[in-house]
Amino acid sequence: MTTSFSGKKALVCGASQGIGWSTAQILADQGAQVTLLARTEERLKTLVNELNGSGHSYLAVDLHDTEALTKALQNQSNDFDILILNAGGPKGGSLLEAKDEEYLESFRTHILANATLVKSIAPHMKSKNYGRIVHIISTSVKAVIPNLGVSNTIRGAVANWSKTLSMELAPFGITVNNVLPGYTKxxxxxxxxxxxxxxxxxxxxxxxxxxxxxxxxxxxAEPEEVAHAVVFLASEVAGYINGVNLPVDGGRTPSL
Ligand SMILES: NC(=O)c1ccc[n+]([C@@H]2O[C@H](COP(=O)([O-])OP(=O)(O)OC[C@H]3O[C@@H](n4cnc5c(N)ncnc54)[C@H](OP(=O)(O)O)[C@@H]3O)[C@@H](O)[C@H]2O)c1
Structure with a gap:
């Protein structure tokens, strides 16, 4: 099995810490040219220099700000072969206590941002007849988690968006899959x-x-254990895996 990413360009969202940062590190270790995306510019500036290899860059933008994201994407080439969709989780709490704004906020960060990114990047992937899109979501896609009302709601919507997208993009050699982390350090x-x-x-x-x-x-889980699953789905050899939800949760999710 080869998982070399030599010659591949990857945009990794939510890349300044946690699972996103681990994913970016592994992709760079395996030869990819990586662009890190998150809100905190100072941190991205430091981290981009810690990646192995050369040609890496960063994009400091808030995924919640659709207008800023659109503008940022207009100012660069977007010739990515790999797109890792990831951001901080929506706020916790019960549905009865959730404010309208919490639904709207997480819809912007987790759905509109994804749609904006894919609209900018998919045309290049289509032109090359190759692409890998991986979402980092949550096991709540398969079994809802108590006290995460808005989060469960949005995660389900993201997974359905992703599945629909996988069908639209499959004829162009592009796969779209979801990794569902369990408790990760x-x-x-x-x-x-x-x-x-x-x-x-x-x-x-x-x-x-x-x-x-x-x-x-x-x-x-260690963050790398989840990131390795993301990287596998982002690799060339995973080309016939499409539209799946892969829990990486130590066996916690009580469903198939
Ligand atoms: N860790 C777990 O146990 C666990 C379990 C289930 C699901 N998950 C989910 O898996 C995903 C990754 O988890 P994690 O634990 O690695 O998260 P994390 O440690 O909170 O890291 C989130 C990353 O996303 C960036 N980010 C957050 N909001 C953003 C925004 N609006 N725009 C741009 N970047 C943003 C953060 O950087 P900045 O703050 O600099 O923007 C950071 O780099 C999340 O959706 C999380 O809910 C995690």
Whole structure:
């Protein structure tokens, strides 16, 4: 099996930390020219120099700001072979407490941003009859997670958008797949543990242990373990895998 990315250009969204950053590192290690996208320019400036290889760049833009994203994409060539769609997770909380604005905000960041990116990048992929689009979503696509009302709602919509897109783009040699992470050791998970510990009046280590006990593998994932699945789906050899949801969750999701 070859997973060399030599000669391939990749745009990795949500690339300044966590799963996105791990994905960018592995792609660069394997020869891809990587563009990192996130909001925090200072961090991207530093990180782009930490990637192996040459020709890497960054794009500092807020995926929630559709107008800024459109403008940023108009100012560059968008000749990417690989697009990794990823951003911070939508806000938690119950549906009855969710404000209208929370739905609209996450719709912009997770659906309109994806649509804007794909409209800019798919024409190049089509012209080459080759492309790989991978979404990093959540296992809530398969089994909803309590107290993540708006998030569950948007994640389901993103997965359906993605499946529809996979059918539209398949005739052009482009695949669209979703990776669904379980508990993964990233800054996001740390924040969730802290917030849950405070809500339940427990210590952070008690919350961590409670969550690990829910995973058949009895541990959290390293970010690289999720990123390797993303990179495989972004590789040439994965060309006949299309429109799937792949949980990388240590076996936690209780459905097929
Ligand atoms: N970690 C887990 O346990 C877990 C479990 C299930 C699902 N997931 C999902 O998997 C995805 C990645 O998770 P993660 O843990 O790696 O997340 P993370 O540590 O929170 O990292 C999110 C990345 O996205 C960027 N980002 C956030 N909002 C953005 C915006 N509006 N525009 C542009 N960039 C934005 C952040 O950088 P800036 O702040 O600089 O913009 C950062 O680079 C998320 O959707 C998360 O909900 C994670």
């Amino acid at each position: 990233t800054p996001r998970l740390e924040k969730l543990i802290t917030a849950t510990a405070s809500r339940l009046g427990q210590s952070e280590s008690e919350v961590s242990q409670m969550w690990k006990d829910k995973v058949p593998s009895l541990r959290f």
